[in-house]
Amino acid sequence: MKYDFDQIIDRRNTNAMSIEGFREYLFDENDQLDFPCADDEFISMWIADMEFASPPEISAALKKRIDHGIFGYSQIFDPKYKSSFLNWTKTRYDWSFEPEHLVTSKGVIPALFSLIEYICLPDEKVLIVTPSYAFFKHAADYNNRELVTSDLLCEAGHYDMDFDDLQKKAADEKVKLCIFCSPHNPTGRVWKEEELKRLGKICLENNVMIISDEIHCDLLRSGKKFTPLAKLFPESDQIITTMAPSKTFNLAGFMLANIIIPNDDLRKTWKEKQLPIDNPLSIVAAQTAYSEGQSWLSELTIYLDENFIFLQKYLQEKLPKAIFQIPDSTYLAWVDVSAYFEKNENLTLFFANQAGVLLEGGNMFVANSDGYIRLNLACPRARLKEGLNRISKAINEK
Ligand SMILES: Cc1ncc(COP(=O)(O)O)c(C=O)c1O
Numbered sequence: 429m430k431y432d433f434d435q436i437i438d439r440r441n442t443n444a445m446s447i448e449g450f451r452e453y454l455f456d457e458n459d460q461l462d463f464p465c466a467d468d469e470f471i472s473m474w475i476a477d478m479e480f481a482s483p484p485e486i487s488a489a490l491k492k493r494i495d496h497g498i499f500g501y502s503q504i505f506d507p508k509y510k511s512s513f514l515n516w517t518k519t520r521y522d523w524s525f526e527p528e529h530l531v532t533s534k535g536v537i538p539a540l541f542s543l544i545e546y547i548c549l550p551d552e553k554v555l556i557v558t559p560s561y562a563f564f565k566h567a568a569d570y571n572n573r574e575l576v577t578s579d580l581l582c583e584a585g586h587y588d589m590d591f592d593d594l595q596k597k598a599a600d601e602k603v604k605l606c607i608f609c610s611p612h613n614p615t616g617r618v619w620k621e622e623e624l625k626r627l628g629k630i631c632l633e634n635n636v637m638i639i640s641d642e643i644h645c646d647l648l649r650s651g652k653k654f655t656p657l658a659k660l661f662p663e664s665d666q667i668i669t670t671m672a673p674s675k676t677f678n679l680a681g682f683m684l685a686n687i688i689i690p691n692d693d694l695r696k697t698w699k700e701k702q703l704p705i706d707n708p709l710s711i712v713a714a715q716t717a718y719s720e721g722q723s724w725l726s727e728l729t730i731y732l733d734e735n736f737i738f739l740q741k742y743l744q745e746k747l748p749k750a751i752f753q754i755p756d757s758t759y760l761a762w763v764d765v766s767a768y769f770e771k772n773e774n775l776t777l778f779f780a781n782q783a784g785v786l787l788e789g790g791n792m793f794v795a796n797s798d799g800y801i802r803l804n805l806a807c808p809r810a811r812l813k814e815g816l817n818r819i820s821k822a823i824n825e826k
Contacts, residue, residue, distance in 0.1 A: 431724055433480050433731040434808045446472045446479075450786050454776050465784035471815040474786045476613070476760060478678040478806035482713075483724035486677065489716040490709055502708035504532060509711060512718040513686060517671070520646070523659040525669075529690045531698055532706055534683045536643050536670045540567040540607065543668065543687075546697045547637055548573050552604040555597055555636065557589060559762075559790070559797035561613045564641075576603055579796040580615065585753035585764065587615045591626055598634040606631050610657060611644045614762045614793055614802045616755020618648065624657050632666055639668045643685070644758045646676040646725065650733050652756045658688070665690040673717040675758075676725060678806075682710035732759050735805040735812055746820040759806035766799025768823050775801050783822035785815050 439447055447468065454474060455461055463470075472479075481487075504510075510527045517523045533539035544554060544567050553574040556564045560577070568575040578594050580587045597603060608627065611618045619627070631638050640657040648654055658667040672685035684706060689695040736754045739761055743750045749767035769775065775789030779801070787804075790797035805812060 429727055429730075431483070431727050433728065434810070435481070436808050436811065437479065437481060439479070440468055446475050446477060446786075450474065454780070454786065454788070454792075463780055463784070470780070470784050470786045471811060471818060472786045473804045473807070473815050474788050474802075476675065476758075476804060477680050478759065478804075479808060479811060480678060480728070480806060482678045483717065483721050485720040485724070486679070486713050486716045489712050489720075493709060493712045499708050501705055502711060503704050503706050504711055506711075506715075508719075509715045512715050513671075516718045517656070521654060521656055521659065523656045525658070525688050525690070529688050529695065531687050531689060531695065531702070533670075533685045533687050533702070535674070535680075536641055536672055536685045536687075537563050537567065539670060539685060539687045540564065540639065540641075541570055542698070542701065543639060543694075544568060544571045544573055544605065546694060546701070548604045551602060553600065553602045555594075555603050555606040555631075556794070557594075557608070557612075558795040559614055559793035559800070560795075561609060561641075562792055562794055564607045564609070565794050567607070574602075576600065577795050580612075585751045587612070587617050589619075589623060589627060591630065594627065595630050598630050598636050601635075603634070603636055606636050606638045607641060608638055608657065609641050609644075611642075611648075611654065611755075611757035613644060613758060614760055614788075614797070614800075616644075616758045616760060616762060618652055618654055618756035621655050621660065624655060625660055628657055628661050628664075628667070632661065632664055637666045637668070637691075639670065641670045643670060643672050643675050645671060647732070647759055648729070648757045649736070649754065650729055654757070658690070665692070668694075673714045673721075677713075677717040677721055679710075679713050679717065682707060682713050684710040684714050732805065735759075735807075735809060736761065738809065738812060739803070739805060739816065742816050742820070746816070747823060759804060761803040761805055763801050763803060764799055765801055765823065768826065769799060771798065775799075779819060779822060782826075783818040785818050785822075787819075 554568040555576045558577045669688040674680040751764035779785045788802045790800035
């Protein structure tokens with residue numbers, strides 16, 4: 429291994445959400461809550477960023493840019509940015525798009541907050557599948573658009589879409605937008621081509637535009653194949669794709685996401701309403717990631733594969749009633765621990781209190797998720813072991 433994923437990096441005093449922002453996000457800004465362990469003694473397995481340093485190639489490029497010394501208003505003018513990202517999607521997914529369809533955003537979430545407003549009239553509705561990344565709901569709520577949910581079907585830890593239900597919900601003429609997570613957070617499911625075609629057909633035949641949030645697409649388990657939804661519908665301009673280097677290379681703090689909007693009118697609205705400024709350091713980080721990050725990502729993939737195998741064996745041995753399948757993608761494990769708890773137990777609070785572990789319980793994923801916990805496995809194995817030891821001890825001593 430050229431890169432060291434075992435290295436434990438102290439994130440204290442770096443303004444890291446992971447260790448300093450948990451009270452606000454996990455416990456509704458509740459500063460009054462007293463936990464048995466000190467804030468800096470928690471094992472943090474909640475927010476979806478990594479405990480690994482980004483590729484050194486990116487740090488080197490950033491240092492060079494910092495040495496330049498001028499950080500004035502910037503925007504992506506250099507065509508090498510678009511060509512490096514296009515080359516990334518072509519090489520990995522055999523997918524190309526028109527370069528002029530690409531716009532950038534301060535993140536996928538800010539893009540969702542804006543796009544819902546541009547796409548849906550005030551009385552129109554947004555469709556999602558559940559469990560869901562909570563910000564899909566927050567984006568609809570923020571815009572006062574009604575949310576329509578379709579529960580995924582789960583059998584022994586494997587998730588499928590309920591196409592009959594989706595068909596019914598998409599047929600509501602007020603449903604104008606589907607925000608679709610592919611690969612899916614929190615289950616990690618990589619949807620097969622036939623599933624994507626079916627979902628796409630249902631939406632397009634019912635005049636439902638789709639935002640395919642593909643932010644997790646680069647983080648595949650070895651041997652898994654990902655297909656961008658828009659690749660399967662080359663004639664349609666009704667599918668917006670969101671991708672970013674943030675999850676893949678641990679660059680979320682740089683706040684730069686790629687939004688591919690093929691519809692000319694919508695893209696025009698976007699350009700009229702969005703501030704056309706990018707952070708000069710973010711541009712360097714993202715461009716370097718796409719042009720030089722591949723070998724780091726290959727090694728990360730192996731490390732994450734092994735973390736998931738470790739988790740699976742650990743659960744079989746220490747928590748045999750937990751239901752878990754290694755996900756096709758993401759660094760997030762979605763574990764059904766309902767056998768160990770009463771219904772409605774607040775699992776986020778339980779594990780913070782009893783285990784000293786910060787994680788997201790099922791109640792944080794909109795619906796269809798009670799009794800689950802989501803664990804972030806993008807951490808050195810020693811941290812993972814410590815986190816799991818604490819989790820199993822807390823459950824087994826209950
Ligand atoms: C599905 C999904 N979309 C978007 C985001 C966040 O995107 P951004 O940081 O670019 O706003 C996350 C982060 O966890 C996510 O899981």
